[in-house]
Amino acid sequence: MMQHLIVFPVVLPLIAGILLLYQRQGLVRYKRIVSVVATALLLLVAIGLLRQADSGEVTYYALGDWQAPFGIVLVLDRLSALMLLLTAVLAVGAVVFACAGDDEKGSNFHGLFQWQLLGINGAFLTGDLFNLFVFFEVLLLASYALLLHGGGKVRIQASVHYVVLNLAGSSLFLIAVGILYGATGTLNMADMAIRVAELPAEREGLVTAGALMLLVVFGLKAAILPLYFWLPKAYSSAPAPVAALFAIMTKVGIYAILRVYSLIFGDSAGGLEALEQPWIWWLSLATLAIAGVGVMAARDLRLVVAYLVLVSVGTLLAGIGLGSPEATSALLYYLIHTTLITGGLFLLAEMIGLQRGKAGTRLVKGRPMVQGAVLAMLFFVGAIAVAGMPPLSGAIGKALMLNAAEGIQRLWLWPLLLLTSLASLIALSRAGSTLFWRSQRGSINGSPLSPRQWFGAIWLLSAAPLLVILAGPVSNYTQATAEQLANPQVLIRTLLPEAGDAQ
Amino acid sequence: MELLYAITTGVLTACGLYLTLRGRTFPVVVGLTLLSYAVNLFLFSMGGLTTDGPAIVSEGADVADPLPQALVLTAIVIGFAMTAFVVILAMRARSEVGNDHVDGKKEDRE
Numbered sequence: 001m002m003q004h005l006i007v008f009p010v011v012l013p014l015i016a017g018i019l020l021l022y023q024r025q026g027l028v029r030y031k032r033i034v035s036v037v038a039t040a041l042l043l044l045v046a047i048g049l050l051r052q053a054d055s056g057e058v059t060y061y062a063l064g065d066w067q068a069p070f071g072i073v074l075v076l077d078r079l080s081a082l083m084l085l086l087t088a089v090l091a092v093g094a095v096v097f098a099c100a101g102d103d104e105k106g107s108n109f110h111g112l113f114q115w116q117l118l119g120i121n122g123a124f125l126t127g128d129l130f131n132l133f134v135f136f137e138v139l140l141l142a143s144y145a146l147l148l149h150g151g152g153k154v155r156i157q158a159s160v161h162y163v164v165l166n167l168a169g170s171s172l173f174l175i176a177v178g179i180l181y182g183a184t185g186t187l188n189m190a191d192m193a194i195r196v197a198e199l200p201a202e203r204e205g206l207v208t209a210g211a212l213m214l215l216v217v218f219g220l221k222a223a224i225l226p227l228y229f230w231l232p233k234a235y236s237s238a239p240a241p242v243a244a245l246f247a248i249m250t251k252v253g254i255y256a257i258l259r260v261y262s263l264i265f266g267d268s269a270g271g272l273e274a275l276e277q278p279w280i281w282w283l284s285l286a287t288l289a290i291a292g293v294g295v296m297a298a299r300d301l302r303l304v305v306a307y308l309v310l311v312s313v314g315t316l317l318a319g320i321g322l323g324s325p326e327a328t329s330a331l332l333y334y335l336i337h338t339t340l341i342t343g344g345l346f347l348l349a350e351m352i353g354l355q356r357g358k359a360g361t362r363l364v365k366g367r368p369m370v371q372g373a374v375l376a377m378l379f380f381v382g383a384i385a386v387a388g389m390p391p392l393s394g395a396i397g398k399a400l401m402l403n404a405a406e407g408i409q410r411l412w413l414w415p416l417l418l419l420t421s422l423a424s425l426i427a428l429s430r431a432g433s434t435l436f437w438r439s440q441r442g443s444i445n446g447s448p449l450s451p452r453q454w455f456g457a458i459w460l461l462s463a464a465p466l467l468v469i470l471a472g473p474v475s476n477y478t479q480a481t482a483e484q485l486a487n488p489q490v491l492i493r494t495l496l497p498e499a500g501d502a503q
Numbered sequence: 504m505e506l507l508y509a510i511t512t513g514v515l516t517a518c519g520l521y522l523t524l525r526g527r528t529f530p531v532v533v534g535l536t537l538l539s540y541a542v543n544l545f546l547f548s549m550g551g552l553t554t555d556g557p558a559i560v561s562e563g564a565d566v567a568d569p570l571p572q573a574l575v576l577t578a579i580v581i582g583f584a585m586t587a588f589v590v591i592l593a594m595r596a597r598s599e600v601g602n603d604h605v606d607g608k609k610e611d612r613e
Contacts, residue, residue: 130577134577134581137581137585141584141585144588144592148592151599152599153599153607156592156596156599156600157596157600157607159592159596160528160593160596160605163585163588163589163592164531164535164589164605167535167539167585167589168523168535168538170581170582170585171538171539171542174542174545174546174578175545175546177546178542178545178546178574181549181550181570181571182551187570
């Protein structure tokens with residue numbers, strides 16, 4: 001049983017998704033129960049896997065018992081276990097929130113939600129470049145449909161951009177995979193790392209082209225500067241639980257960058273070592289700057305949060321650009337924080353919008369809210385955390401990141417990161433004071449929010465204090481993860497024992 | 504054969520790219536389709552082009568690499584599904600927004 005645990009994050013949502021397709025509409029209660037139970041089980045599985053990975057051992061699951069490099073393998077190390085747990089925690093919040101009524105605005109919400117989880121989990125686990133493509137497609141297909149959930153003009157417009165861009169991205173991904181396969185003769189990432197280390201000089205150009213093309217694809221998923229234009233519109237128009245789940249989608253891109261470049265183009269890659277670093281470093285700084293401007297310019301709370309996602313992408317990529325294990329450790333801590341908090345803020349924005357009636361989430365005068373005081377408190381916690389003010393988790397994440405920069409890097413990162421935080425702070429205080437204080441006179445009416453919505457938002461936003469209280473264990477774990485990533489030899493030797501002996 | 508193959512892939516990619524950058528949804532969809540054809544051809548060629556190779560590995564013969572064929576098969580299936588989806592999406596966008604511009608703007612005549 002235990003050795004099969006690795007495949008569960010893929011199989012469980014698949015089965016749940018199939019069960020949920022039974023009827024397009026109706027059976028609301030049954031669907032909600034199946035979906036929530038499946039997501040909760042996923043959380044338990046993820047906790048189990050995290051404990052398994054915490055020993056420092058790399059374990060893998062060979063599907064059909066076909067061994068690597070020929071078979072398809074799912075690889076579990078500290079990084080993938082962490083990402084799985086993060087996805088499961090986020091998904092629990094989002095799915096419970098959706099059960100308050102968002103799931104009935106269109107058909108098949110829960111089934112698609114589970115399949116999106118299947119794609120995300122698969123992308124985190126796979127040890128094979130082509131399967132990474134397949135899982136990307138699975139999660140993208142589900143996300144296209146989820147983005148359209150509920151319909152409406154704005155969503156369809158945003159979807160057209162999102163779908164077309166991602167289809168073009170998929171083509172690039174295939175070209176990159178093709179080039180790398182042609183040059184190295186393998187698709188297994190561990191095997192590719194060995195082949196790249198022994199690469200004949202005349203193929204270096206080809207591999208460089210393939211690797212940088214992959215960076216474009218992952219950059220598109222992560223929303224790095226020239227490729228981010230789809231993000232604000234898509235995220236701000238998506239239904240709230242979907243937007244919350246999408247908070248992990250940009251992180252899939254960041255995970256892929258971390259995984260592929262640390263494993264294949266690590267220390268042993270010779271002339272190709274860390275070939276992505278200069279690109280990522282400068283583009284991430286530019287992303288930070290643009291995101292700061294975007295946060296300030298946004299006139300809608302959802303758009304503010306969407307740009308905050310972009311700020312976090314810039315910060316995380318800067319962490320990759322720094323390129324040291326300390327920076328990786330800092331970025332992983334920041335990644336946990338930012339995923340949960342921005343997810344929570346998307347849910348909170350929806351709740352605020354519901355209470356304000358016609359004004360919605362636009363930053364204009366609106367009618368007073370029934371449960372304004374509690375919402376304001378939650379917004380305050382979320383805003384403090386996401387802007388990186390002490391005492392909540394954002395401050396620790398940001399401090400770790402600033403601390404990891406060295407020498408000349410500080411000169412660039414410190415002012416940019418701090419100014420962007422200032423911009424977020426200004427934008428959030430303006431948004432908060434408009435939403436909660438500048439309300440029209442008049443009687444307070446409207447219905448109170450569902451307890452499920454409260455649960456979703458509080459579940460995610462409680463990460464802010466929890467990550468501070470548990471900062472010690474969490475940062476120990478991220479440090480161990482960063483060290484494991486810096487030594488890909490362990491993973492390679494586990495997957496391919498014979499090749500490891502030969503070296 | 505390599506030259507013909509390379510030229511075909513290149514022309515398909517160029518046409519696909521040009522059409523993808525157009526302002527209306529229909530050319531964009533056709534462009535994406537052409538692009539995916541080009542990608543499939545490209546993937547196929549990555550195992551090296553051989554003629555008359557046996558499909559099943561046998562001794563001594565120069566066999567065709569089976570992996571790119573499997574990849575192309577997967578890519579075709581996924582590409583087909585995506586094209587179907589994007590066609591429906593474009594039609595929905597046309598009916599909801601009222602015009603077929605990718606940005607939904609009426610006044611913008613390419």
